Amino acid sequence: MSLGGQQLLEYLEKLPGTAFRRLYQSPATALAIFRRMLSYHAKVIVRGLLYMPDPFPLTSLDIWFPPEGGGKIHRDRTIAALRSLHILQVSPPSKDRTQEIQITTSFKKGLQLAFEGGGEDGSFGVPSSLPVDPSIDIAYLDKYARKKWDDILHYVVNSLGVHGSSEGVSGPKASVKELLLAGRLVERRPDTRTGIGITQAGFTFLLQESNAQVWTLLLLWLEAADHAADSGMDSIDMLSFLFMLSSLELGTAYDTSALTETRRNMLPSLVDFGLIYFPRDTRQFFPTRLATTLTSTASALRTVSSAFTAATANPSGEPGTTTSTSGGPAATPDKTQTAAKGIIIETNYRIYAYTTSPLQIAVLALFCQLNMRFPNMVSGRLTRDSIRQAIGFGITADQIISYLHAHAHQQMVREATVTGKPVLPPTVVDQIRLWQLENERMQTTAGFLFKDFESTEEYAALSRYAEEIGVLVWKNDKRQLFFASKHEQLRDYLKSRKKGE
Amino acid sequence: MPRAIRGVLIQCEPAIKSIIVHLDSVNNDIIIEDLDEQTLVVKENMVQLLKQKLEDRLKETYRPEEPLADSD
Numbered sequence: 001m002s003l004g005g006q007q008l009l010e011y012l013e014k015l016p017g018t019a020f021r022r023l024y025q026s027p028a029t030a031l032a033i034f035r036r037m038l039s040y041h042a043k044v045i046v047r048g049l050l051y052m053p054d055p056f057p058l059t060s061l062d063i064w065f066p067p068e069g070g071g072k073i074h075r076d077r078t079i080a081a082l083r084s085l086h087i088l089q090v091s092p093p094s095k096d097r098t099q100e101i102q103i104t105t106s107f108k109k110g111l112q113l114a115f116e117g118g119g120e121d122g123s124f125g126v127p128s129s130l131p132v133d134p135s136i137d138i139a140y141l142d143k144y145a146r147k148k149w150d151d152i153l154h155y156v157v158n159s160l161g162v163h164g165s166s167e168g169v170s171g172p173k174a175s176v177k178e179l180l181l182a183g184r185l186v187e188r189r190p191d192t193r194t195g196i197g198i199t200q201a202g203f204t205f206l207l208q209e210s211n212a213q214v215w216t217l218l219l220l221w222l223e224a225a226d227h228a229a230d231s232g233m234d235s236i237d238m239l240s241f242l243f244m245l246s247s248l249e250l251g252t253a254y255d256t257s258a259l260t261e262t263r264r265n266m267l268p269s270l271v272d273f274g275l276i277y278f279p280r281d282t283r284q285f286f287p288t289r290l291a292t293t294l295t296s297t298a299s300a301l302r303t304v305s306s307a308f309t310a311a312t313a314n315p316s317g318e319p320g321t322t323t324s325t326s327g328g329p330a331a332t333p334d335k336t337q338t339a340a341k342g343i344i345i346e347t348n349y350r351i352y353a354y355t356t357s358p359l360q361i362a363v364l365a366l367f368c369q370l371n372m373r374f375p376n377m378v379s380g381r382l383t384r385d386s387i388r389q390a391i392g393f394g395i396t397a398d399q400i401i402s403y404l405h406a407h408a409h410q411q412m413v414r415e416a417t418v419t420g421k422p423v424l425p426p427t428v429v430d431q432i433r434l435w436q437l438e439n440e441r442m443q444t445t446a447g448f449l450f451k452d453f454e455s456t457e458e459y460a461a462l463s464r465y466a467e468e469i470g471v472l473v474w475k476n477d478k479r480q481l482f483f484a485s486k487h488e489q490l491r492d493y494l495k496s497r498k499k500g501e
Numbered sequence: 502m503p504r505a506i507r508g509v510l511i512q513c514e515p516a517i518k519s520i521i522v523h524l525d526s527v528n529n530d531i532i533i534e535d536l537d538e539q540t541l542v543v544k545e546n547m548v549q550l551l552k553q554k555l556e557d558r559l560k561e562t563y564r565p566e567e568p569l570a571d572s573d
Binding site for chain 1: 502503504505506507508509510511512513514517521533534536537540542545548552555559
C-alpha cells in the first residue's frame with residue numbers, strides 16, 4: 001500500500017461504526033475500499049464470503065491460511081484489518097459454538113451493488129448529456145491539474161524564501177493557503193520574505209509522491225470540515241463523494257445537476273485543489289487525473305520530479321490560453337524532459353543536478369550543501385551537517401535515498417543496468433543511513449502501556465492477542481506489563497472475554 | 502480490569518536511558534514508567550522537549566566536521 005493509502009487508512013480507522021455504515025451505502029465507496037485498502041489476502045476472504053448466505057466458521061479459513069508457516073498470525077492480522085474497517089464481523093468466542101465470521105450487511109450490500117450494477121442511479125456519476133467542448137481533452141485536463149497542483153507546491157516551497165523567483169506562479173486560492181496553515185504544513189513567520197515558513201510536516205509533504213500529497217491535503221480538508229461544524233459540510237458525505245470521484249472516467253464530462261446540493265457546494269474547493277475542472281457557465285464538470293487515480297494504484301498525475309520539469313518547462317503556461325493543438329507535447333513532458341535532467345551522485349558525496357527548476361533546487365537545498373549554480377545545473381555535496389539538518393527538519397534518510405534514486409541521471413541508471421550494480425553508490429547510501437542513526441539515539445513508539453492485570457491468565461491472554469493482531473511493541477512477562485500501539489481492539493477483546501466467562 | 506495508559510515507548514541504549522532518568526529527576530515530569538535497562542514509557546507531550554534536551558547534552562561529544570581541503 002502506498003503512503004497515501006496508509007494515511008487514508010489511519011483516518012478511516014478513527015471513524016465510528018455508524019460512519020462506516022453510511023459510507024458503505026454508496027457502492028462506489030465499497031468498491032474503492034475493496035480495491036485500494038485491502039491486502040491480497042483480505043480480498044480473497046471478502047471475495048469468498050461475499051455471496052455466502054450464512055456465517056462461515058472461522059476454523060475453515062485455515063484452508064486459505066495453512067497453519068504451518070505462520071499462517072495463523074497472518075490470518076489474525078488480516079481479520080483484524082478487515083474488522084477495523086467494519087467489513088468483517090466475528091462472533092464472540094464461547095465454549096459451545098465455534099467462532100463464525102461474515103461480511104457486515106452494509107459492506108456486503110454496497111459491494112454487491114458495485115459488482116452487479118443497480119441500486120440508486122448515479123452512484124458512479126451521471127455523464128452529462130449536453131454537448132462537450134472538444135478542446136477539453138485528457139491532455140488539457142492533465143495540464144490544468146498539474147498547474148493547479150504545482151501552484152500549491154510552489155507556495156509551500158516558496159515559503160522557504162530560497163533562491164528562484166515566483167514569476168508565472170499565481171499561487172493557490174486563499175482557502176487552500178488557510179488549509180496549509182491549519183494543517184501546519186506552513187506556519188506564519190513574520191521574519192521571512194513571504195510572511196510564512198515551512199514546517200517539518202511541510203518538508204515531508206514535499207518529498208511525498210503526488211498521490212500521497214493529494215491525500216494529505218484532502219484529509220486536512222476533511223478534518224477542517226469536522227472542526228467547523230456550522231459550515232454545513234459533512235465529512236462522511238465528503239469522503240463518500242471523493243470515493244465516487246475516484247471511480248469516474250478521465251476525459252468524460254459529468255452532470256452537476258445530478259449531484260446533491262452539499263456535493264455541488266464542494267466543487268469550488270475541489271477546483272482549487274485541481275481535482276476537477278469546472279468550465280464556466282455550464283452544468284458539467286470534468287474529473288482530472290488527480291481525482292481518478294485517488295484510489296487506484298496507477299501512477300498519479302506525475303512524480304515530484306516531473307512537477308519540477310513541468311514547472312520550468314512552461315513558465316507562462318496559463319490554462320486558459322492553451323488549445324488542444326498544444327496537447328501533443330504537453331502530454332509527454334515526463335519522458336522528454338527527465339531524460340535530459342537528473343542528479344548525478346559520486347562516491348565522494350559530490351552531487352551534480354541538471355536542473356533549472358527553483359522547486360527542485362529548493363528541495364535539494366534541504367539536504368545538500370549547494371556550492372555553485374550554473375545555467376543548467378547546480379553542484380554541491382552531501383555532508384554530515386547537511387544530512388543532520390535535513391533530519392532535524394523531519395526528513396528521513398530513506399526519503400533522501402529514495403528521492404536521489406528516483407531522480408538519478410539517466411546515465412547513472414544506464415551504467416547501473418549495464419554493470420548490474422545499484423544506481424546510487426552504496427558507500428553514500430550507507431553513510432546517509434549512518435548519519436541518521438547517529439542522530440537517533442532512541443526509538444519512539446506512541447501507544448498504550450497496559451498494566452495492573454487481575455491475573456496471570458488475563459495478562460497472558462491479552463498480550464498474546466495483542467501479538468496476534470500485530471499491535472504488541474514490547475512486553476515483560478515477569479512484571480506483567482506490555483506496550484501496544486493501539487488499544488481499541490484490545491478493549492473489545494477484554495470485554496468479550498469478560499462476557500464469555 | 503487492567504489499565505491502559507497513553508504514552509510513548511522509548512527504546513534506547515542504557516547510557517541514553519540514564520541521561521533521560523537524570524533529566525527526569527529534576528521535576529519528575531517526563532517518565533511514566535521505567536520498564537527496564539533499555540526501555541521506558543514517557544509522556545507524549547514531553548517527547549519533543551526530551552529529544553531537544555538530549556541533543557543539547559550530546560553536543561559535547563560532537564566533533565565539528567573538518568572543512569575539506571579540495572575545491573569543488
